[in-house]
Amino acid sequence: EAGVAQSPRYKIIEKRQSVAFWCNPISGHATLYWYQQILGQGPKLLIQFQNNGVVDDSQLPKDRFSAERLKGVDSTLKIQPAKLEDSAVYLCASSPDPDTQYFGPGTRLTVL
């Protein structure tokens, strides 16, 4: 079974630029999550989708972050404009049930 795919694996941008990350969950997993993991910290949930609907986006900085999951499969997370403090690893996870998550390899973002 293929795992959660994410791209790109690494991205370097300058502040105020825009960036987008892509996630392809495990086939059949209805729930998809985006996490932000700052160096030295644990992952922090940004947004949770159930199929193509948002379940929880209370931790998403909506002035600059947006996410969508069209057709209930792939998802994209966008940052516009990026700030220095957005430098982090962005992890995508999917799950077949509410209690288990399978994580992708993450996208490491560096904002200069």
Place this chain on the structure above:
Amino acid sequence: AQKVTQAQTEISVVEKEDVTLDCVYETRDTTYYLFWYKQPPSGELVFLIRRNSFDEQNEISGRYSWNFQKSTSSFNFTITASQVVDSSVYFCALIEARDTGNQFYFGTGTSLTVIP
């Protein structure tokens, strides 16, 4: 307040020693789930174990064992006879079940180094 506390930031042990990683959680819920994940340098979080709040049985899987104690709100992870390949960052996580969507909380992680 931290929902999940991993007080040990870094631990170093010599190969073949036993090591315990501590995890203390805070919740008022009666239904919740606890997890341990391993995060190697590649960055992917690898699932190790899930335990629900109604199952306090300790679990052993090879060299790994977990001690869940609701009385002390702890879910500790022990590696027996550690190996160099166990070197990684380990995260403890709590999921609080909600009708509106589960709430997820991760600890800050413990970096384990096993010295050959």
